[in-house]
Amino acid sequence: MSGKPPQRRPSALAKQVLGLYTALIVYGSWYPFSGWRSLGLSPFAYLTDPLPQYLTAFDVLTNVLGYMPFGALVVLALYPRRRGTLAVALAFGLGVVLSGTMEAVQTWLPTRVASNLDLAANAFGALLGAALIAPATGALLDRGLLRRLRLLWFRRDSAALVCLAALWPFATMFPSPRLFCLGDWPRALWLRADPTMRDALLAWAPASWHIAAWPGRLGAALPDDGWEALIATLTLFAAGALASLPMRPPAPRARLLLVLVAMTVCIKIGATFLQSEAGLVFDWATPGALAGLAGGTLAMLLALRVPRRWRAAFAAGTLVIALLLVNLLPVNPYFDVTLADWRQGRYLHFNGLAHWLAWTWPYAALGWLALSAERAWLRRRHAA
Structure with missing residues (x-):
């Protein structure tokens, strides 16, 4: 019996889906990509704005849920080079950067409103998704029932x-x-x-x-x-x-x-x-x-x-x-x-x-x- 540790494999599918999901976030955040204008405001002025006057739990929950898959996909895409707490931290940081960029650019879109609350909810969603998937990353990609079923049920290179x-x-x-x-x-x-x-x-x-x-x-x-x-x-x-x-x-x-x-x-x-x-x-x-x-x-x-x-x-x-x-x-x-x-x-x-x-x-x-x-x-x- 060999004492070599099991080989950890990166997931091409996770990287592809992460790229696709990021593109969807960009599209949903900046649609309809028209009517660009400048109000003379800094793109990061929204960070110090007061909380929105009309705040609903539904909108906050939607933002959290929207970024949870992003955080989970980042952790899966980073494996095996980055794992555990470091992968979760990177996913959180990338979620903050992505959401902050989306909100900043919305400063120039007449149909969108840049919001620090949206940034916080999105960042929390990325952190939550990353934290939930991190303990199961190895089982999903290297070992465990799900990986065995994936290899047994689906052809290789069919991502x-x-x-x-x-x-x-x-x-x-x-x-x-x-x-x-x-x-x-x-x-x-x-x-x-x-x-x-x-x-x-x-x-x-x-x-x-x-x-x-x-x-x-x-x-x-x-x-x-x-x-x-x-x-x-x-x-x-x-x-x-x-x-x-x-x-x-x-x-x-x-x-x-x-x-x-x-x-x-x-x-x-x-x-x-x-x-x-x-x-x-x-x-x-x-x-x-x-x-x-x-x-x-x-x-x-x-x-x-x-x-x-x-x-x-x-x-x-x-x-x-x-x-x-x-x-x-x-x-x-x-x-x-x-x-x-x-x-x-x-x-x-x-x-x-x-x-x-x-x-x-x-x-x-x-x-x-x-x-x-x-x-x-x-x-x-x-x-x-």
Whole structure:
């Protein structure tokens, strides 16, 4: 029996997720990145300001919870070079620097207010997250049940795909005309384009194609609940098939996919509850949406029986079909009521982030699938 101590391994996934989470904090703190102006104040004048007149426990708790993952991720990313109390202290210091920078820059943003209370709450959140994760860092990354399960259940070098699958429930937060109606930025660009330019682009297509009539004809082919059920089924199936790709055969794949579906529904309900002013918490749960949830869940579970490469191909195909439908079908006129109610919610500055995530997730998934297919083709060509 060797007396050598166990080799401690750094976590590439922790570093990647830390970078992503830091970018999310920056985005949420400075959104909408417009209207910059100077009031002649020092960016650090907020440090000596009196406490805000209107103080709610909800806002303080939100700031604490927002920085807890940051502190935990810093400790995980520093391992094994820095551990224990030193890692916690560094996480706290980085939390103070990051939050202090975010608050200082808000001095020049008209829609934001720099606050010393926010800085204190954020710093405490980073410290709390770091202190909670520090004792379990070795068990998570080097030894213990969680690491063994990670190596047994998931393929190596699948960190990017795991992160992409983990983002799926959050990509569904922003309201859409139909459930899981993601990736509609081409439609948004088209509607914002100058009408003269749109007419010129349509004129390039043969008149026999009747492109301008496509949305109306497509919308009349099925009732709205039918289209919603189809889109939700296709998109949820694609997300589940994508999430199953890094899983090894010994993993409880069906249960993990059911957990993903449950997380998606819970996050959708929670986000709607926090954002909705009119109490439209379950307004998204139409008959078509519920049918799409059931159909997509059943389809992703059945797809576990087919080989991995076919699951990847099916995920890509269903995503392409769903994106075509999302961008061609006419928008439900009642959607404006839901969207107006959402925009009056508490987390106004996170709506832009949620919207961008809903816009880009399907294309990021297609990009990963395309790169994966290219790597597989190059390996086969090299082997031949």
